Amino acid sequence: MKVGLEEFTTRLHEAMNQAAARYGVAKPSSDTIVELHLEGVRDRSIAEAAEKLFLGEDRFYKCIDVSVHPRRSPDIFFVRASGHEPGSWESSLNPETTGPFNIMTPA
Numbered sequence: 667m668k669v670g671l672e673e674f675t676t677r678l679h680e681a682m683n684q685a686a687a688r689y690g691v692a693k694p695s696s697d698t699i700v701e702l703h704l705e706g707v708r709d710r711s712i713a714e715a716a717e718k719l720f721l722g723e724d725r726f727y728k729c730i731d732v733s734v735h736p737r738r739s740p741d742i743f744f745v746r747a748s749g750h751e752p753g754s755w756e757s758s759l760n761p762e763t764t765g766p767f768n769i770m771t772p773a
Contacts, residue, residue: 667755668723669765675716681732681767682712682743688771689733691740701735703746715745725752726766729759733770744770 669677682694700715702708710718719730728750735742758766 667761669726669755670723671716671720674720674726675713677765677767678716678719678730678732678745679712681730681764681769684764684769685732685734685743688769689740691734694743699742700745701738701742703744709742719745719747721752724754726755726758727752728757728766729768730766731768731770 679694682698682700686693694712696712698712700710700712702710702715702718704718719727721727727747729748731744731746731748733744734740735744755761755765759768760766
């Protein structure tokens, strides 16, 4: 299955919505900060995070953890790509539903 950057960004946003619902906080907005754990740790916008996580239409991280940040603020989301070898959408964590996105419950 091929997934373009626009759909990938939409799916990241949906994963963040699910994480917000689990934590009981407001859904992310265009001002939401993503603490992206990828090649170091950087604060990014949702669009910037999606661009960094997107490897191509047919190559994806196997698992991308998404959560409301447990220690900083409920307005900041924690996003981390797994160290697994990237592969196709079908080889991602949940290809039929969330794809590579793993919605975590903050501790």
